[in-house]
Amino acid sequence: MKNLILATSALAITAGLALTAGMAMADGHGKTIRLGTEGAYPPYNFLNDAGEVDGFERAVGDELCARAELTCEWVTNEWDSIIPNLVSGNYDVIIAGMSITDERDEVIDFSDPYTLPDPSSYLAMGELDLSGAVIAAQAGTIQASHIASMEGATLVEFATPEETVAAVKNGEADAVLADKSFLAPIAEEDGDLQLLEQDELLGGGIGLGIRESDGELREKFNTAIQSMKADGSLNALIAKWLPEAAQF
DSSP states (O other), rough: OOOOOOOHHHHHHOOOHHHHHHHTTTTTTTSSSEEOSSSEETTEEOOOOOOOOOOOHHHHHHHHHTTTOOOEEEEOOOOGGGHHHHHHOOOEEEESSOOOOOHTTSEEEEEEEEEBOEEEEEEEESSGGGGGGGGEEETSSSSHHHHSSSSOOOOEEEEHHHHHHHHHTTTSSSEEEEEEHHHHHHHOOOOOOOOEEEEEOOOSSSEOOOOOTOOOHHHHHHHHHHHHHHHTTTHHHHHOOTTTTOOO
C-alpha cells in the first residue's frame, strides 16, 4: 500500500539516535507500547465519530497486542513525519498501512507482513489516457513514485489522501492513484467519479514499522501475526475491512 519515498531528513537520522530511543523503549516489558498511525486512510485507519482510532489496523493492532500480552495505546501522527517520529521515540510501532520497502528498511525494521500487496487504482471523472494525464497522489507514497516514473504523465502531490480526491473533483488533476481499498468506497458514493480498469500492483505487503534496536518487540509481534494467520482470524479481518484484498 502506501510507500514512503524516504526524505533526506529521514535518512539523515543517525544510528545513535535510533539506539538511544530503542534503549529507552527496551522490549516492551513493564511499559505501555504506543502504536502510531495516521488516522486518515480508511478503511485501514481513521478516526471515528468519537475521535478514536478505528478501522482494519485498529482491529489488527488490538488483537496483536492481546496475543503478545502487551499493554498498548494508540497515537496519531501525520504521514510525512511518521518514520522520524518513530525513530526519535514518540511511539514504539508504526501501524499505518505502511508497505515494506528496501528504502524504509534502511532506517527501520519491519514485522512480518499482515497484508499482501494491495492493488492501487486510478479514480477519475471519466475515461482518459493516463500517458498524458495529470495524476495526483499523496506525497511520499509509492503511488507518487510510480506516477513520476510514467512516461508522459505529470505528478501532483498533496499532503493528505482527501486532498488528492478533491484535486480531481476541482480540476487540478485528471486522476488520483491510491490503494483500491481506499478509492473503491469513494467511487461507490460519488456518481461523478469512477475507478478506471487499469490497476497497479505496488509494494511488498504491509508490516509494522519498529525501531531497529527493538528486536525483541518485533519478534513478539511476529509471533502474534503468525498466530493470527494460522487460526484464520487475520483473513477474517481482511475479508471484513479489505474485501478486494488478497488473503493469506
